[in-house]
Amino acid sequence: MHKVLITDDIGSAGLALLDAAHDVKYDVVKLPTREKMLEIIGEYDAVITRSGTPLTADVFAAARELKVAGRAGVGMDNVDIDAATLRGILVMNTPEANTLAATELTLTLMLAMCRYLPLANASIKRGEWTRSKFLGVQLHNKTLGVIGLGRIGSRVAIRCQAFGMKVIAYDPYLSEEVADRIHVQLVGDLDELLAAADIITVHTPLTDETRGMIGTREIARMKDGVYLVNCARGGIIEEQALYNGLVSGKIAGAAIDVYSSEPPRTDLLKQLLALDKVVATPHIGANTVEAQRDVAVQIVQQVIDALRGENFRNVVNLPFAEGVDYRSLAPYMSLAEKIGSLHMQLIQGRIGRVEVEFRGEEVEEHVKPLTVALLKGLLAPILSDAVNYVNAPRLAEERGIVVSQTRHPAAEDYSNVILCRVISTRETRLIGGALFLKMQPRIVLLDDFRIDALPNGPALIVSNQDVPGVIGKVGTLLGANNINIAEWRMGRREPGGMAMSYINIDAPTNDEVLAQLRALPMILEVRQVTV
Ligand code: NAD
Numbered sequence: 001m002h003k004v005l006i007t008d009d010i011g012s013a014g015l016a017l018l019d020a021a022h023d024v025k026y027d028v029v030k031l032p033t034r035e036k037m038l039e040i041i042g043e044y045d046a047v048i049t050r051s052g053t054p055l056t057a058d059v060f061a062a063a064r065e066l067k068v069a070g071r072a073g074v075g076m077d078n079v080d081i082d083a084a085t086l087r088g089i090l091v092m093n094t095p096e097a098n099t100l101a102a103t104e105l106t107l108t109l110m111l112a113m114c115r116y117l118p119l120a121n122a123s124i125k126r127g128e129w130t131r132s133k134f135l136g137v138q139l140h141n142k143t144l145g146v147i148g149l150g151r152i153g154s155r156v157a158i159r160c161q162a163f164g165m166k167v168i169a170y171d172p173y174l175s176e177e178v179a180d181r182i183h184v185q186l187v188g189d190l191d192e193l194l195a196a197a198d199i200i201t202v203h204t205p206l207t208d209e210t211r212g213m214i215g216t217r218e219i220a221r222m223k224d225g226v227y228l229v230n231c232a233r234g235g236i237i238e239e240q241a242l243y244n245g246l247v248s249g250k251i252a253g254a255a256i257d258v259y260s261s262e263p264p265r266t267d268l269l270k271q272l273l274a275l276d277k278v279v280a281t282p283h284i285g286a287n288t289v290e291a292q293r294d295v296a297v298q299i300v301q302q303v304i305d306a307l308r309g310e311n312f313r314n315v316v317n318l319p320f321a322e323g324v325d326y327r328s329l330a331p332y333m334s335l336a337e338k339i340g341s342l343h344m345q346l347i348q349g350r351i352g353r354v355e356v357e358f359r360g361e362e363v364e365e366h367v368k369p370l371t372v373a374l375l376k377g378l379l380a381p382i383l384s385d386a387v388n389y390v391n392a393p394r395l396a397e398e399r400g401i402v403v404s405q406t407r408h409p410a411a412e413d414y415s416n417v418i419l420c421r422v423i424s425t426r427e428t429r430l431i432g433g434a435l436f437l438k439m440q441p442r443i444v445l446l447d448d449f450r451i452d453a454l455p456n457g458p459a460l461i462v463s464n465q466d467v468p469g470v471i472g473k474v475g476t477l478l479g480a481n482n483i484n485i486a487e488w489r490m491g492r493r494e495p496g497g498m499a500m501s502y503i504n505i506d507a508p509t510n511d512e513v514l515a516q517l518r519a520l521p522m523i524l525e526v527r528q529v530t531v
Contacts, residue, residue: 001025002307003043003065007032008050010072014296021304038062046303048072049079057083067388068306072299073098073286075233076316077206085317088391092302092315096151097294098286103155105285106201106231109255110160113227113279114139114199137227137252140164145197147213148204148232149174149184156201157184168193171204194221199229206233216241225252231285234259243272255279317390319368329366332418333373335441338455338531339420339433340377342443345529346461349426354378354396354403360416364407371405374420414444446500449491453502455531457486460509465522466492466499473520478505481513498524 004018004026018026029040031052037059041047046068049055055069060083069084071093084091112118115136123130144160146153146169157167161183168185170193179186187193190213194200200222204210214228214237228251230237239260245251254277259269262283273280286295298314305311312318344351356371358364375392379399387395396403414434421430432445433455443453446461453459464470471488478485484506492499508530517526 002045002304003027004046004048004303004307005029005041005044006048007037007053008048008072010048010050010300011292011296013293014048014072014300017297017300017304023308024304034059041066046070046307048299048303051075051078053078055079055084060084060087060089063087063089068092068303070299070303072295075206077233081317085390086394088388090306090312090315090388090390091317092299092306092313094295094298094302095314097298098288098291099151099155101288101291102152102231102285103159104288105257105281106152106156106203106229107159109231109257109279109281110139110199110201110227110229113229113253113255118279119276139199142166142198143168143196145170145193145200146184147171147190147193147200147202148210149179149186150203152232153201153203154178154182154184156203158182165199168196190218191221194218195223197226198223199227201229202232202236204232204236206235211235212238214238214241216244219245219250222250224250227251227253227255229255231255231257234262239268239272243268243275246272246275246277251277253277253279257281257285258283312389315390319372319389319393329369331435331439331441332363332366332370332416335433335435335455336370336373336418337377337380338441339418339431339443340374341380341531342377342431342455342529343420343422343429344378344381345531346431346527347422347424347427347429349424351378351399351401351422351424353421353423354401355421355423356403356405357419357421358405358407359410359412359419360414361409362416363418364409367405367407370418371403374418375401375403378422417444419445443502446491446502448493449498449500451489451491451500451502453489454487454504456504458505458508458528458530460501460503460505460514460517461525461527461529462501462503462517462523463525464499464501465524466496467522470499470520470522471501474501474503474517474523477513477516477520478503478509481509481516483507483509483513 002024004024006026006028018024041059041063045065048070050072057080066089068090071079074093074095079091081091116134120134140163142165144165144167146157149169149171160167168187169179170187170190176186219241242254246254272278302313356374358367372389372392375396376387376389379387379392379395417432417434419432430447434442434444436442441455443455486504486506488503490499490501514526514528
């Protein structure tokens with residue numbers, strides 16, 4: 001049974017999914033205090049939050065069983081991702097579920113700002129009829145500057161084009177092809193956008209680079225009478241600079257859903273919100289019935305899938321590129337892990353280098369996750385559950401293991417093969433693996449012996465002089481000790497030279513039998529492994 005802790009309101013559709021999962025038990029403890037969280041978190045395998053519960057380093061330290069932390073929503077400001085990564089905890093969010101809600105709020109705010117909607121609404125409700133006071137501007141024929149042309153930015157761009165706006169965007173991490181597809185002109189630097197736009201809307205995440213990216217200097221470069229929208233994250237637009245710009249008249253209006261501190265209680269924010277030119281909402285970008293339902297359902301499904309090891313969507317600290325179908329990658333991940341595990345069980349001496357070569361179109365596209373899987377497999381025999389996909393690279397680095405990868409689009413004998421050379425203080429070993437029928441892992445190279453072995457369960461790896469009678473003697477000895485042989489795969493360099501056998505056995509054997517095997521004539525090395 002996987003135990004899940006829910007600390008925020010995630011809605012009935014999400015809870016219904018949890019109720020239906022036969023292998024999940026859950027508790028709802030809404031917005032626990034830090035002390036309460038530290039007291040209870042230890043017993044849970046997963047935690048699901050919104051923005052209300054801080055998942056800090058001390059919470060992760062106390063979370064002995066935690067494997068997954070799920071944030072229903074996008075922003076991860078309340079989650080210490082580094083602390084989770086260090087402890088091998090997967091952190092996931094639901095970046096797509098509230099995209100449309102945030103997009104529509106951006107449009108709502110933009111229109112409301114341009115037409116003085118809140119003021120006009122309040123005025124008529126007071127019984128007034130003062131139309132001339134609310135002389136607005138149209139979106140039509142204006143230039144919109146989008147900073148951050150991601151999920152929300154691009155959707156805002158498309159919708160604004162429907163209003164007859166020209167859309168330009170600044171996003172140094174996006175290719176021109178993507179912008180071209182939605183008829184948005186990507187500008188080379190921020191200043192170009194600032195100088196050309198009538199309305200500027202920010203849609204980047206809050207990072208060290210984007211914090212304060214619109215400040216006094218940037219506002220000075222904007223057109224007089226510019227309008228600004230921040231529906232992304234508080235702090236991307238410097239609030240003091242924004243206030244000054246509004247008061248001086250440089251900025252005609254601002255629409256804000258997010259603040260550097262929420263709720264906005266500082267004097268500066270109170271002054272900013274008091275300005276008539278500011279249209280503000282209390283961080284309700286994701287607040288639609290549809291988004292709330294989708295966010296909850298998505299995060300619960302993602303957490304359940306990850307706990308079951310079936311799929312890892314939207315994990316922010318996993319090396320999977322967006323859009324990768326984990327199911328098709330999974331057999332290769334398993335193969336890479338088995339190669340790593342075999343290495344660790346076979347190698348003698350302290351490992352200094354791991355050189356991985358990916359040959360073939362299917363594997364060379366996924367160098368990063370497959371390397372991580374290989375390192376996880378390598379470290380698992382010595383670190384057990386403490387190593388996982390999240391922390392394997394860090395743990396390898398901490399142990400002084402230098403990892404290198406090379407990739408080649410075309411393989412030789414197999415359409416896709418992963419070759420891994422491990423160099424230790426005492427020896428260098430090489431293991432190659434491929435998939436049979438795209439599903440079944442095979443070890444196809446053991447040092448310089450070509451074989452076709454099934455890395456599944458306990459096995460004996462035996463090297464010997466290739467002379468008649470060795471197989472018979474080994475088979476007889478195993479039989480005499482009641483050890484059933486499942487498969488026997490052998491490779492040899494040349495007749496009469498050295499041979500290497502990979503013998504799958506039904507159950508692991510003991511040291512005494514291994515010693516008897518080693519004592520047989522012509523046997524050079526016997527190792528027992530379990531993969
Ligand atoms: P996204 O990751 O799809 O897009 C972000 C884009 O910003 C990317 O294209 C990225 O390349 C770009 N970017 C990153 N750094 C940049 C920089 N220095 N300069 C220019 N561009 C940069 O994210 P998204 O889903 O579109 O979300 C955008 C923002 O909206 C996030 O901050 C998110 O937290 C916020 N959001 C707010 C609400 C709300 O309730 N108001 C709801 C959902 C999302």
